[in-house]
Amino acid sequence: ILNVEQSPQSLHVQEGDSTNFTCSFPSSNFYALHWYRWETAKSPEALFVMTLNGDEKKKGRISATLNTKEGYSYLYIKGSQPEDSATYLCACSDMKTSYDKVIFGPGTSLSVIP
Amino acid sequence: DAGVIQSPRHEVTEMGQEVTLRCKPISGHNSLFWYRQTMMRGLELLIYFNNNVPIDDSGMPEDRFSAKMPNASFSTLKIQPSEPRDSAVYFCASSLTGAGSPLHFGNGTRLTVT
Numbered sequence: 001i002l003n004v005e006q007s008p009q010s011l012h013v014q015e016g017d018s019t020n021f022t023c024s025f026p027s028s029n030f031y032a033l034h035w036y037r038w039e040t041a042k043s044p045e046a047l048f049v050m051t052l053n054g055d056e057k058k059k060g061r062i063s064a065t066l067n068t069k070e071g072y073s074y075l076y077i078k079g080s081q082p083e084d085s086a087t088y089l090c091a092c093s094d095m096k097t098s099y100d101k102v103i104f105g106p107g108t109s110l111s112v113i114p
Numbered sequence: 115d116a117g118v119i120q121s122p123r124h125e126v127t128e129m130g131q132e133v134t135l136r137c138k139p140i141s142g143h144n145s146l147f148w149y150r151q152t153m154m155r156g157l158e159l160l161i162y163f164n165n166n167v168p169i170d171d172s173g174m175p176e177d178r179f180s181a182k183m184p185n186a187s188f189s190t191l192k193i194q195p196s197e198p199r200d201s202a203v204y205f206c207a208s209s210l211t212g213a214g215s216p217l218h219f220g221n222g223t224r225l226t227v228t
Contacts, residue, residue, distance in 0.1 A: 032213040043205065044157075046216030089157070093213035098170050100145055100212030104157040 002026065004092045004105035012111045013080050020076045021108040023090030027071035031099050034091040035064050035075055038107070044089055047075075080112045116140075120206050120220035128228055132194040135223045138187055139208030147217060148181055148191050151203040163189065164212060196227045 005024040013019050025033065032051045036044040048057040053068040061078045077084055087107040093099060119138040127133055139146050147162040161171040163183045171181070178197070183189040193200055203224050207217040 034213075034216065036217075043219035043221055044217075046218070049214065049216050051214065091217075099214075100162060100164060101159065101170050102147065102162075102213050102217060103159060104149075106156045 002092060002094055002101070002103045004090060004103050006088075006090055006105040006108050008108060009106070010109040010111070012113060015080060015082060015112055015114050017080050017112075018076065018078045019080055019110070020074050021088060021110075023073045023075070023092075023105055025071050025073075025090075025092040026094065027069055029094040029096035030068045030071070031093045031095050032102075033066055033068075033073050034102065035073070036089040036091065038087040038089055040086075047088075077110070080110075082112045082114050085110055085112045118206055118208050118218050118220035120204075120223050122223060123221060124224045124226075126226045126228065127196055129197055130195045131227075132192065133196045133200075133225060133227075135191040135204050135206075135225070137189045137191070137206030137220060139189070139206070140218055141187065143208035143210050143218070145209045145212040146183060146189050147207045147209075148189070149205040149207065151205060151222070157205070160191070193225075196225075198227045201225055201227050 007022050035047040038044040048064045050066040055066040063076045066073045087109045089107045091102045091104040121136045148160040149157045160173045161181045166183045181191045203222045205222045207219045209215045209217045
């Protein structure tokens with residue numbers, strides 16, 4: 001069973017602070033790692049999909065890195081704004097279970113205090 | 115592009131009744147996923163299809179749950195008979211090429227079984 005873990009479970013930061021969260025997954029047979037942003041009363045929206053070790057992606061103030069050898073990914077938010085408040089989900093698939101079986105972690109809930 | 119369309123948005127039914135949830139994926143997407151969101155378990159993958167073929171239904175909780183994808187533009191998730199513990203938000207998502215591309219989520223169906 002593919003187990004995806006995220007930490008911390010929740011986070012409160014002041015506006016302007018930079019922050020980061022972690023996604024951990026089994027390193028063997030890795031295929032793809034996804035990050036999603038999920039605002040209350042909406043649906044998850046994709047931020048990044050990464051497949052290669054050492055991959056780095058950036059979208060505005062948000063960036064992500066991937067280490068497939070040790071089984072983790074970091075999501076960074078630079079200069080947090082109140083509109084960044086959301087739950088951030090990571091999801092993973094591996095080649096052993098099934099390439100396209102996308103399993104989600106429990107999420108990190110971010111609150112940005114004005 | 116209208117995105118992934120789910121119906122109904124809300125469904126309230128009595129225990130024992132049959133419930134059918136519907137999903138229209140984004141045109142051209144080859145993979146379709148059904149997830150269930152609960153407080154206890156987060157986003158659980160129930161089943162996914164590639165090119166209309168069910169690939170992995172190991173997440174379907176019981177025989178009361180079934181899913182079909184008769185063509186590339188339509189999928190259903192059926193619960194028969196429904197039970198109160200089935201109450202949750204059910205999301206459909208589609209992607210262009212499975213786990214290698216981002217999942218696009220519908221707005222979800224909030225199911226309440228009384």
